[in-house]
Amino acid sequence: MKKNKIVDLDLVVPIKDIKIFLGKYNGFQRYDVYKHPFSKVIEKSMRQAFWTPEEISMIADRENFKNLPDHIKEVFINNLLFQTFMDSVQNRGLDSVMSELVTSSEWESVFKSQAYFELIHSLSYSHIIREMFSSNATEIFDRIYDIPMIKNRTDKEIEAYSVIKKYINNEITFSDDEIKKKILTLLIHIFFLEGLKFYISFMVTYMINNAYQDAIPGVTKIIKLINFDEDMHVAVVGGLINILRRDESEGFTHLFKSTWFQEECYKIVEEIVIDEVKWGDYLLSFGPIPSLTREVFEVFMKHYANDRLERIGLEHLYKNVERIDIIDWFNTYKDINKDNTAQQEATALNYNIGSMDMDYEDKDLEKLLKRLFKRES
Ligand SMILES: [Fe+2]
Ligand SMILES: [Fe+2]
Numbered sequence: 001m002k003k004n005k006i007v008d009l010d011l012v013v014p015i016k017d018i019k020i021f022l023g024k025y026n027g028f029q030r031y032d033v034y035k036h037p038f039s040k041v042i043e044k045s046m047r048q049a050f051w052t053p054e055e056i057s058m059i060a061d062r063e064n065f066k067n068l069p070d071h072i073k074e075v076f077i078n079n080l081l082f083q084t085f086m087d088s089v090q091n092r093g094l095d096s097v098m099s100e101l102v103t104s105s106e107w108e109s110v111f112k113s114q115a116y117f118e119l120i121h122s123l124s125y126s127h128i129i130r131e132m133f134s135s136n137a138t139e140i141f142d143r144i145y146d147i148p149m150i151k152n153r154t155d156k157e158i159e160a161y162s163v164i165k166k167y168i169n170n171e172i173t174f175s176d177d178e179i180k181k182k183i184l185t186l187l188i189h190i191f192f193l194e195g196l197k198f199y200i201s202f203m204v205t206y207m208i209n210n211a212y213q214d215a216i217p218g219v220t221k222i223i224k225l226i227n228f229d230e231d232m233h234v235a236v237v238g239g240l241i242n243i244l245r246r247d248e249s250e251g252f253t254h255l256f257k258s259t260w261f262q263e264e265c266y267k268i269v270e271e272i273v274i275d276e277v278k279w280g281d282y283l284l285s286f287g288p289i290p291s292l293t294r295e296v297f298e299v300f301m302k303h304y305a306n307d308r309l310e311r312i313g314l315e316h317l318y319k320n321v322e323r324i325d326i327i328d329w330f331n332t333y334k335d336i337n338k339d340n341t342a343q344q345e346a347t348a349l350n351y352n353i354g355s356m357d358m359d360y361e362d363k364d365l366e367k368l369l370k371r372l373f374k375r376e377s
Contacts, residue, residue: 195230
């Protein structure tokens with residue numbers, strides 16, 4: 001499907017013929033009519049939540065970090081390296097594959113904005129590492145080559161992106177249904193990567209900060225901002241999957257009617273849950289992390305796996321998952337809005353992220369999201 005020109009006005013595409021995938025796109029970025037108003041609202045919402053890592057001070061973190069137990073320092077470094085790796089995959093995948101694949105200007109804008117936030121996440125980890133390990137930041141980053149537990153953790157996602165990249169470059173061809181399945185598989189991977197695969201790492205950072213008297217407030221704030229973005233990305237990709245499920249004109253609905261979609265989701269979710277719990281085990285192998293055990297990780301992951309499945313219209317995969325307190329704790333702790341008010345009262349920390357209060361101008365977002373996700377609550 002590789003095009004010769006990046007923008008080609010010789011190709012006339014009537015508005016009514018626009019499709020998200022596998023349609024015709026001449027590259028003319030016009031935003032007069034939206035086929036899916038969801039894309040307009042969610043793209044704007046992402047952009048309004050803009051933030052930048054340098055706003056957040058690492059001074060306290062740098063001081064306090066020295067006094068943390070050695071094994072906690074190791075856990076912390078491993079987590080940051082893994083997250084840098086994941087955001088590298090996401091930025092490059094969304095930017096060079098997904099944005100190329102879509103055949104509608106509105107979804108191109110969604111994925112390009114999302115990709116930019118993934119880049120901010122990568123820049124944030126470097127901000128943290130440079131500020132906290134000023135003399136040996138390079139040595140810290142170079143360690144990634146020697147950690148097998150990290151190196152192969154996103155093989156499946158990289159593979160799903162790479163297949164599509166080959167298709168875009170005309171290096172490989174597929175039948176109509178095959179390519180549609182490959183696209184859906186990639187979307188499923190992205191959806192669960194954003195909504196599940198970061199979760200033990202987020203939890204561990206929050207727990208370290210909580211257990212060691214707010215030792216790493218700057219890092220925690222950055223992770224909360226990233227967590228907020230990822231929640232939004234879950235909404236982006238979940239919303240897109242649900243549009244493809246419902247909108248006949250997009251040409252994907254038949255794949256949702258067969259058992260293929262559900263089986264593909266369950267397979268991917270099961271792998272991620274097992275893999276994340278393994279990652280938790282690996283982090284615990286350095287030494288104990290307060291309040292966290294393998295059992296806690298497992299219940300925590302299964303709870304979120306069920307929640308994510310529900311958002312794309314599927315039954316829970318894990319039955320009778322106990323509702324442990326730590327899930328509510330996590331949900332409260334990650335909430336940047338609550339934190340923001342408390343922080344402003346407690347310290348004069350430079351913190352100026354005006355749009356983080358979810359003050360969407362477009363009041364329809366909640367309604368749209370509810371409709372798209374068919375949430376009961
Ligand atoms: Fe990210
Ligand atoms: Fe993301």
